[in-house]
Amino acid sequence: MPTTRATVRASRAQAADPDTVSVIHDLVRPREAKVLPDMLGPYHLIRTLGSGGVGRVFLAEHRAMRRPAAVKVLSDEATADPELLERFYREARALAVLDHPNIVRAYDVREAEGFHFLVLEYAPGQDLEVLLRKRGPLPSAEAVGYIWQAAAGLAHAHAKGFIHRDVKPGNLLVDESGGVKLLDLGLARSNRPGDGSVSGRVDSGTVMCTPDYVAPEQARGEPPDARTDVYSLGVTLYALLTGRPPFEGTVAQKLIAHQSKKPRPVHEVRPEVPHGLSEVVARMMAKTPAKRYASMAEVSAALAPYKAGSPSAETARFAVTVPTKGTTDWAAITADSDAKPWQAKRRPVWPVLLGATVLAVVGLSLNWLVRHGA
Numbered sequence: 001m002p003t004t005r006a007t008v009r010a011s012r013a014q015a016a017d018p019d020t021v022s023v024i025h026d027l028v029r030p031r032e033a034k035v036l037p038d039m040l041g042p043y044h045l046i047r048t049l050g051s052g053g054v055g056r057v058f059l060a061e062h063r064a065m066r067r068p069a070a071v072k073v074l075s076d077e078a079t080a081d082p083e084l085l086e087r088f089y090r091e092a093r094a095l096a097v098l099d100h101p102n103i104v105r106a107y108d109v110r111e112a113e114g115f116h117f118l119v120l121e122y123a124p125g126q127d128l129e130v131l132l133r134k135r136g137p138l139p140s141a142e143a144v145g146y147i148w149q150a151a152a153g154l155a156h157a158h159a160k161g162f163i164h165r166d167v168k169p170g171n172l173l174v175d176e177s178g179g180v181k182l183l184d185l186g187l188a189r190s191n192r193p194g195d196g197s198v199s200g201r202v203d204s205g206t207v208m209c210t211p212d213y214v215a216p217e218q219a220r221g222e223p224p225d226a227r228t229d230v231y232s233l234g235v236t237l238y239a240l241l242t243g244r245p246p247f248e249g250t251v252a253q254k255l256i257a258h259q260s261k262k263p264r265p266v267h268e269v270r271p272e273v274p275h276g277l278s279e280v281v282a283r284m285m286a287k288t289p290a291k292r293y294a295s296m297a298e299v300s301a302a303l304a305p306y307k308a309g310s311p312s313a314e315t316a317r318f319a320v321t322v323p324t325k326g327t328t329d330w331a332a333i334t335a336d337s338d339a340k341p342w343q344a345k346r347r348p349v350w351p352v353l354l355g356a357t358v359l360a361v362v363g364l365s366l367n368w369l370v371r372h373g374a
């Protein structure tokens, strides 16, 4: 199911198809599209990885360093808008302070050939929205493992004063070994003084959001905080466990549902999901921020029993697919036990030495007896 980022008027959300909601329509000034060259500065653009709210993302290679990168090129429309352009640069610079294994790193922001672009760490893998489409609802322990890692990345962002504001399966990239990277901090705003670039927009009544995952207070245009991300992460977990977000319908219907409608509990949609986990999801998705977990640390603690490897995890059979990357996971693994999973277990050497000594003594004695006893 597509979850196009939409720009909606919080006060008068339109009853439109979620895919066709106009994107920043009041800011767009269409003009001739420029042709993108193969090289942007030192980066060779190889192929398109995807498209987001502000432009297209390309797999690229830094020619001199032979290093892969993801290059996000600002769209013509956004480039033509001085306010958006300035915000793009301001946010790119602000993102440079984020440094966490579960967040895609921002390396550079620059202009070449008339294009403005952001250079990001290339994160191979597929996003959880694609995974969900391919596989349907995920096993509980696997879904929790992904959300656990996202929570670790978000905790770091929050500690640095950032709120993501657009947490959803499409913004969580999973690599082959199950490591999760948080994408698209394009909507993220630093809450630090002097960095509140979005406040004017919120005040004027426009809210950037993805209707399937938006927190009620965000849709109302209220200032978000860490609990806003807790809500969207809860909806993301809900979707991973049940196969879809909780509310269907038009954008307006979804926004209203997030404000007022109780979602069907996860364990009712999928009875094999532990009741306790279903309750954690429900608390993450509480309509009132005060009733949610107050921080990502609290979310991680609540999810801990449902991760693979924990005694009460649904089943150990998913352990192979559960993430093993990321600080939090490694910390949990090493705290849980002294065992180092990357080291083969060694057998004690002394029984072998003892056996060899006994055999040698017996052999030598027999030899002596044969020679001298005969």
Ligand code: AMP
Residues within 6 Å of the ligand: 049, 050, 051, 052, 053, 054, 055, 057, 070, 104, 120, 121, 122, 123, 124, 127, 170, 171, 183, 184, 185, 186
């Ligand atoms: P965004 O504009 O950030 O929403 O990105 C659009 C799509 O491009 C994502 O859904 C990903 O599939 C892809 N993408 C974005 N950033 C990266 C990255 N750093 N590494 C790999 N793929 C990415």
